[in-house]
Amino acid sequence: MGEKLQSGGRLRPVDLARRHGLSTQAVRNYEAAGVLPPAGRTDSGYRVYTPLHGLALGAFLALVPGHGHRTAASIMRAVHEGAMDEVFRLVDESHAQLREDRRTLRAVESALRDLGAEPAAASARSASGVWPGPGGAFIGPLAGRLGVRPATLRAWERAGLVRPGRDPRTGYRVYTEADVRDARLVHQLRRGGHLLEQIAPLITRVREAGGLEPLADALLDWHGRLTVRGRALLTGAAELAAYLRERERE
Structure with missing residues (x-):
């Protein structure tokens, strides 16, 4: 040298x-x-x-x-x-981001427990296409709440990760509470390093089985990442x- x-x-x-x-x-x-x-x-x-x-x-x-x-x-x-x-x-x-990620992980685990407790009701709401009332959210506000672009939510919808209904009067996408919960789950799994193709079968299996087992390994891995x-x-x-x-x- x-x-x-x-x-x-x-x-x-x-x-x-x-x-x-x-x-x-x-x-x-x-x-x-x-x-x-x-x-x-x-x-x-x-x-x-x-x-x-x-x-x-x-x-x-x-x-x-x-x-x-x-x-x-x-x-x-x-x-x-x-x-x-x-x-x-x-x-x-x-440090604040790590704290927020831990808080969100707890929220996701709570959301998954809710999803396991009422899969039939959530599925019925999504399938009916009925206007959800006060609990609904449009794509712009939901995207802002999650810190993503509306285009990202549309991509998740195309991948089958979220299933918003439509406002019968305007045709706009409307996210029920269950849809918002799914979007938050997808968002946090993405932040945890999981790919869309990895998340899709997990969401599908949870909806179909009504249980949390399909996400147990992912959540355990997420806990490990936060500890590291x-x-x-x-x-x-x-x-x-x-x-x-x-x-x-x-």
């Missing part, structure tokens, strides 16, 4: 890369993106890193599993820009705190 290891704990890009199982180019890219603080240079122009850069890279890699690559990079850039309010905002948002994310957020926070302490010390 041409870079030489310097005295006083200085590191070549290749040393930093090997330590973290990355390529030398990846290390350079992270520096260019602001994930690492700017490197020093030798008289001949080669980059020189320090153990502090190693801590920065370790903190970033520890943040990625819990926050995702984009947010982790934004956190590190904010650190290096001295924007600590932004750092804490980004960290708080990831929670631990990753803790690990990332510890590594970031160690890096911040060292920055302050230096």
Whole structure:
């Protein structure tokens, strides 16, 4: 590579890369993106890193599993820009999202219990096409409530995941409470990483069987994903705190 290891704990890009199982180019890219603080240079122009850069890279890699690559990079850039309010905002948002996902999982489990308790009634409402009254929702408000586009709801309908009726006066789609519940379930399973083709048979089997067994494995996997994310957020926070302490010390 041409870079030489310097005295006083200085590191070549290749040393930093090997330590973290990355390529030398990846290390350079992270520096260019602001994930690492700017490197020093030798008289001949080669980059020189320090153990502090190693801590920065370790903190970033520890943040990625819990926050995702984009947010982790934004956190590190904010650190290096001295924007600590932004750092804490980004960290708080990831924790808030995990809390919301846990809350939604509980809601989905409750919805599934309701679905298992009254499959016949829900099926009859969907099949009748009758105007649902005060409990109905149109596509725009429902999409806004879920945080998706109306086109997404139409795609779910084409896949058979939701089955809205039609307002006999206007022809607009109308989602009953059961339809809203199904849409929320699909939405959260999608967020949990499940594909439409994986969700469709689960929804169908639950409707037909009137039981929760078909989704038991998916829910168990979802719980596991949230646990992994929670631990990753803790690990990332510890590594970031160690890096911040060292920055302050230096």
